[in-house]
Amino acid sequence: MSRVYNFSAGPAVLPESVLQQASEQLLDWNGSGMSVMEMSHRGKEFVSIAQEAEADLRELMQIPDNYKVLFLQGGATAQFSLIPMNLLGDAGGKADYVNTGAWSKKAIAAAKKIADVNVVADAADSNYAHVPAFETWDTRADADYLHYTPNETIGGVEFGFIPETGDIPLVADMSSTILSRPIDVSRFGIIYAGAQKNIGPAGLTLVIIRDDLIRDPHPGIPDVFSYQVQAKAESMSNTPPTYGWYLAGLVFKWLKAKGGLAAMGEINRRKAQKLYQAIDDSAFYNNPVALDARSWMNIPFTLANADLDAEFLKQASAAGLTTLKGHRSVGGMRASIYNAMPEAGVDALISFMQDFEKNHG
Numbered sequence: 001m002s003r004v005y006n007f008s009a010g011p012a013v014l015p016e017s018v019l020q021q022a023s024e025q026l027l028d029w030n031g032s033g034m035s036v037m038e039m040s041h042r043g044k045e046f047v048s049i050a051q052e053a054e055a056d057l058r059e060l061m062q063i064p065d066n067y068k069v070l071f072l073q074g075g076a077t078a079q080f081s082l083i084p085m086n087l088l089g090d091a092g093g094k095a096d097y098v099n100t101g102a103w104s105k106k107a108i109a110a111a112k113k114i115a116d117v118n119v120v121a122d123a124a125d126s127n128y129a130h131v132p133a134f135e136t137w138d139t140r141a142d143a144d145y146l147h148y149t150p151n152e153t154i155g156g157v158e159f160g161f162i163p164e165t166g167d168i169p170l171v172a173d174m175s176s177t178i179l180s181r182p183i184d185v186s187r188f189g190i191i192y193a194g195a196q197k198n199i200g201p202a203g204l205t206l207v208i209i210r211d212d213l214i215r216d217p218h219p220g221i222p223d224v225f226s227y228q229v230q231a232k233a234e235s236m237s238n239t240p241p242t243y244g245w246y247l248a249g250l251v252f253k254w255l256k257a258k259g260g261l262a263a264m265g266e267i268n269r270r271k272a273q274k275l276y277q278a279i280d281d282s283a284f285y286n287n288p289v290a291l292d293a294r295s296w297m298n299i300p301f302t303l304a305n306a307d308l309d310a311e312f313l314k315q316a317s318a319a320g321l322t323t324l325k326g327h328r329s330v331g332g333m334r335a336s337i338y339n340a341m342p343e344a345g346v347d348a349l350i351s352f353m354q355d356f357e358k359n360h361g
Helices: 017-022 045-061 073-087 102-110 227-232 242-257 260-280 306-318 343-360
Strands: 066-070 093-099 116-122 146-148 172-173 192-195 205-210 298-303 333-336
Touching: 045 066, 045 146, 045 192, 066 227, 073 102, 073 146, 073 172, 073 192, 073 205, 073 227, 093 102, 102 116, 116 260, 205 227, 227 260, 242 260, 260 298, 260 343, 298 306, 306 333, 306 343
Parallel strands: 093 116, 093 146, 146 172, 172 192
Antiparallel strands: 066 205, 192 205, 298 333
16 A cells, blocks of 8 residues: 555545554554454543653653643634633633634634633734734733634744743644644643644644643533533543543653654654745745744645646646645645654655646746
């Protein structure tokens, strides 16, 4: 079997060695005589898997002891509503949001149903091709939290800084950038992420939350979505996404074997730099994002002649380079180069792009 280089924005490529190990353990995990998919989430076998995965994640991210790690369901999209419901309770509250693209807009729309939302900065004036300078943000001193999306997968826009919010808790949707490089977790109140980009398969969601933010939630929230309930139950107030949790654990061990997040960050920086350089050196391709806001994970680009888009995609697919079509709201192309995309895949894409330009430029 020949595997393709899959540039999907999510669900995305997983490390081949992780898939191979999961395949080998599919019917019999460590001599247990059963698949992880068949295990009771409260049995000693799965509890050991869950505890080891959390310990490895804490080591990788250097998560302080005063933070809980929740392994939940519902995707990052569910957290758009669950964050204000958990942080603000039934009294409502003030929430500041930064709008830098499609996922920010969805988070804002959901929060407006629950909280008094103030959009502190909006990148719409550049068609979401930049990050507004921090000194221009219209923040509130009495906001209950500030939410931002460090990386926008659709527009390929990424923050080059972590906002300084003082005593106001900083909440970050890190679905597409988590584990891609080291970060200082202590600067955040909540980090949340859907798994399907850098962690594992779709269906699992991580929430890393500081202890003081685990409060009495809105009384209408189901217990399964209460951070308080799930933290007390160690993410097992109901049956969690056990197989996704297990696969995430394998990915965490893969990352540790690669040298941890510092080593992964260097690889990711190099991959992105290569691809941006190939685009910038060409008159045939263009990246619309401001230089200081270019994403390491999602790189959109357009062709000088959009009439060639379909042919580009057809030939790329034939060459084993798949899922390069840009989001329907943006068009063009998009290469998502998450942790599991090998550097050889980026090299192959660059070579194909150069050949295509020679033949069609």
